[in-house]
Amino acid sequence: MGQSQASLEEDADASPLSPEGRYGRLSIPELKALAAKRGLPVPAEVASSAERTLLSSILRSYDIGRKGTCSGSMCIDAEEEQVVVRSRSKVCSSVLSALQKIRDAPGHMGCDIGGSLAKMVLALPEHQAAQYRFPECFGTSGRTHNHLEMTIEAQGKKYVLRFISGSTSQLEMAVAHLGDRRRDFGRRHSEPNFFDSEMLEPEKPDPCPDQHAESEDADRPRSVRRFSSWSDEVFTASDRPHRRMATAGGGACKFAPLFRDALRVELEPVREMSAMVDGLLLLAPPECLTGTDGTGGSGDGTQQDIFTVTEDGATIARPWPQPLFPMILVIMGTGVSILRVDSAAPGDFVRVGGTACGGGSFLGLARMLTSAKSFDEALSLAADGNAQNADKLVSDIYGEDGCLTLGLPGNLTASNFGKLGEMSEAKCSEQDLARSLLHMVTPQSVLLAAAHAKMAGCIDRVFFAGGFVDEKNWIARKAIAATFRNLQGCAYFLRHSDFLGALGSLRGALRALEEDLPAA
Numbered sequence: 001m002g003q004s005q006a007s008l009e010e011d012a013d014a015s016p017l018s019p020e021g022r023y024g025r026l027s028i029p030e031l032k033a034l035a036a037k038r039g040l041p042v043p044a045e046v047a048s049s050a051e052r053t054l055l056s057s058i059l060r061s062y063d064i065g066r067k068g069t070c071s072g073s074m075c076i077d078a079e080e081e082q083v084v085v086r087s088r089s090k091v092c093s094s095v096l097s098a099l100q101k102i103r104d105a106p107g108h109m110g111c112d113i114g115g116s117l118a119k120m121v122l123a124l125p126e127h128q129a130a131q132y133r134f135p136e137c138f139g140t141s142g143r144t145h146n147h148l149e150m151t152i153e154a155q156g157k158k159y160v161l162r163f164i165s166g167s168t169s170q171l172e173m174a175v176a177h178l179g180d181r182r183r184d185f186g187r188r189h190s191e192p193n194f195f196d197s198e199m200l201e202p203e204k205p206d207p208c209p210d211q212h213a214e215s216e217d218a219d220r221p222r223s224v225r226r227f228s229s230w231s232d233e234v235f236t237a238s239d240r241p242h243r244r245m246a247t248a249g250g251g252a253c254k255f256a257p258l259f260r261d262a263l264r265v266e267l268e269p270v271r272e273m274s275a276m277v278d279g280l281l282l283l284a285p286p287e288c289l290t291g292t293d294g295t296g297g298s299g300d301g302t303q304q305d306i307f308t309v310t311e312d313g314a315t316i317a318r319p320w321p322q323p324l325f326p327m328i329l330v331i332m333g334t335g336v337s338i339l340r341v342d343s344a345a346p347g348d349f350v351r352v353g354g355t356a357c358g359g360g361s362f363l364g365l366a367r368m369l370t371s372a373k374s375f376d377e378a379l380s381l382a383a384d385g386n387a388q389n390a391d392k393l394v395s396d397i398y399g400e401d402g403c404l405t406l407g408l409p410g411n412l413t414a415s416n417f418g419k420l421g422e423m424s425e426a427k428c429s430e431q432d433l434a435r436s437l438l439h440m441v442t443p444q445s446v447l448l449a450a451a452h453a454k455m456a457g458c459i460d461r462v463f464f465a466g467g468f469v470d471e472k473n474w475i476a477r478k479a480i481a482a483t484f485r486n487l488q489g490c491a492y493f494l495r496h497s498d499f500l501g502a503l504g505s506l507r508g509a510l511r512a513l514e515e516d517l518p519a520a
Contacts (some may be wrong), residue, residue, distance in 0.1 A: 023056045029140045031055040038062055052373055095166070095174035098138040103243060103263060105132045107159060110506025111267070112275065112499070113251025115334070117467070118171045121502040122162045123510065126151065129160035139174070142166035148496055150305075152282065154510045161506075163499055168251060172258070179262035242266040246505040248275035275504030276331055277341055277349050280463060282507040283496060288324040289344040306463070306492045309481035313474060318492065327461040328352075328453045331500075332468035334360035336445045340456050352452045357444045359468035365437055370430035378434055379472055385435030389428035392418025416440035435475070442476045446483045459489035465497045 023031060028051055035042050040058050102109075108123040124132055134144045145163040152159055244266045245259075252269040259265045281289060283305045307315045321327075329339045329349075337354040359375070366378035388411075395403055395410030396419075403410040417436055420428070428436075453459045462484060469476055477493060484491040496503060 023059055027140060028052055028055065031059065035059060050371075052377075053371060092139075092174045092177040094135075095139040095142060095170060096178055098135055098142055098164075099174070099263065101132070101134055102164065103265065108506060108509040109243075109245040110502045110504070110509055111245050111247040111249075111252075112501030112505060113168055113171075113247060113249040113255060113267075114467075114501075115250065116168055117165055117498075118168045118249075118251065119163070119165045119499050119502045121499055121506045122164070123152070123154075123159035123506055124162065126158040126160055129162075132162075134162065134164060139166060139170050141170055148499070159510075161503075163496070163502075165498070172255065175255070175258050175262050179258060244268055244509075246270050246509040248272045248501040248505045270505045270508055272501060273331075273337065273339060273349070273351065274347065275501045275508070276465065277329060277339060278504030278507040279496075279500030279502070280329060280341075280465070280494070280504075281344050282503045283494065284324060284344075285320055288320050288322060305496065306494055308490060308492060309474075309477045311482065311485075313478050315493075318490070321461050321490075321492075324461065326456050326458050327463060328449055328456065328458060330445060330449045330462065330464045330466075332358055332445055332464060332466040334358055336448075336466075336468075338445075338449050338452055340452065352456075353448050355444050355448060357441055359441075359466070362437060362441045362468070366434055369433045369437065372430075372434065375467075376472060379438075379475070381431045381434035382438045382475060383435075385429065385431030385433070387413075387432065387436040387439045389432040390417050390419055390436035391415065391439065413439065438473075438475055439479070442479050443483070446480050450483065450487055450489070453489065454487075459484070459487055461492075462489060463492045463494065465494055465500050467498060469493060470498050 026034070031052065032042065032055065035055060035058060038059075040062055042055065042058065102120065102122065105122055105124060106128050107125050110121045110123075112119045122132075135142075136144050136146065143165050145165065148161075148163040150161050152161060242260065242264045245268065247267040248270045249272060252267050256267045256269075259267050306320060307317045309315055325344070326340055326342045329341055331337045331339070335354065335356050336358040338352055339349050340352045341349040363372075363375050363378060366372045366381070370378065370381055372378035372381055391413045392415040393410060394406075394408050394412045394414045397414055398406060398408075398410075400410055416439065417433075449462055449464075450459065453462050464477075464480060469480070481491045494500070
């Protein structure tokens with residue numbers, strides 16, 4: 001019997017020449033490096049949502065062309081692995097170089113290591129800050145967010161805050177790479193007649209050979225020791241004390257042994273929700289935090305840390321509300337938590353609600369319904385879509401006259417994806433599906449937050465933070481702000497939204513830890 005069409009498609013998906021089988025595990029920079037290695041032309045202007053698909057297709061076409069002239073896929077695998085190894089080695093070196101500068105900086109550190117991103121805030125003493133600059137980009141995802149830099153005052157001292165982020169997986173890979181090198185170095189040094197070819201390089205030629213006596217070894221190439229910049233503390237049994245770093249997120253426990261062994265950095269876990277609240281309080285001006293230890297505030301009041309969004313999508317800076325408490329903090333990440341913060345006193349907050357329908361739901365369903373493979377790609381599709389092509393509106397059910405009778409706006413959504421249930425054929429694009437999905441996920445949190453804010457009497461003091469409502473998701477921000485305007489309230493967003501966990505960890509360090517200056 002012949003195979004069904006479905007089984008043939010499954011076999012194609014399982015093929016080593018399919019994007020998922022061969023190229024699905026490679027990052028976009030690695031795909032580009034492989035294409036360049038093979039001399040394949042790649043269009044310069046490609047939409048981010050289609051970049052991975054295009055690169056995979058180009059490489060698959062190349063593989064099919066070579067299949068007849070190459071024994072199996074062995075030569076392709078070897079070439080691919082060489083490119084990946086070289087690419088990852090270069091990435092590790094770039095990340096480790098940045099980590100060394102961070103590791104050696106004075107002052108305090110706060111970190112938030114999540115499942116996707118690792119975020120770090122460094123508090124540099126103001127009089128030393130100019131001496132410590134970090135690369136704007138490193139690795140494939142590392143970034144220094146210079147536009148977020150700010151100055152705070154804590155316990156009578158001024159600090160300049162620097163903000164750094166990068167992929168958690170890339171950070172883990174780089175630190176693990178360093179740990180492997182350190183262990184390998186230790187093993188080789190414990191053996192007699194140790195000779196480490198990776199740590200040696202040929203000695204430079206003598207510029208004046210005639211002025212030196214020849215020896216019996218003159219014809220043999222000589223080598224000299226080439227130390228890594230980490231050699232004084234990583235490749236030797238250094239007695240240098242561990243650097244401490246207050247850390248929120250799951251990585252605080254997961255990566256603690258790795259950081260301790262490879263970087264001599266001790267991760268001190270901070271409760272995640274406490275870190276988010278403390279991060280918000282660190283940004284608030286001192287006059288809003290009466291009765292606290294004074295750890296927080298932007299000092300001179302010139303920082304525009306919070307804003308709201310107008311009907312046309314423009315951002316408008318807003319002053320911090322006074323009184324500030326009680327307030328609602330909505331943390332929109334993979335899932336959603338809603339906190340009521342009653343004062344600036346440590347731990348004076350309670351989780352009043354939440355929902356499992358958050359950023360993770362949006363991304364997971366977007367991957368199933370569209371070609372998007374990442375959060376950014378899903379948002380890019382949604383930006384070009386029209387949800388009304390998939391959603392059923394009140395006017396679709398009652399007509400315009402019926403809407404007037406009911407007193408409901410005709411453009412109100414009656415059912416997300418409702419039109420798809422009665423279509424004889426698809427009439428909406430994947431962009432429309434992504435937009436409809438975003439409109440379905442966002443209101444779940446907004447309506448819950450509004451209900452809790454009304455009960456707490458603070459409908460005009462609701463703060464939204466987390467990766468789901470960062471700068472790229474302007475669609476969600478606009479919808480959230482519009483909902484609270486309709487309720488005579490106000491939804492606030494934060495410039496440092498992505499870094500609240502790291503800021504909260506830092507606030508704990510400023511409050512509880514002694515200044516950890518590197519040994520001279």
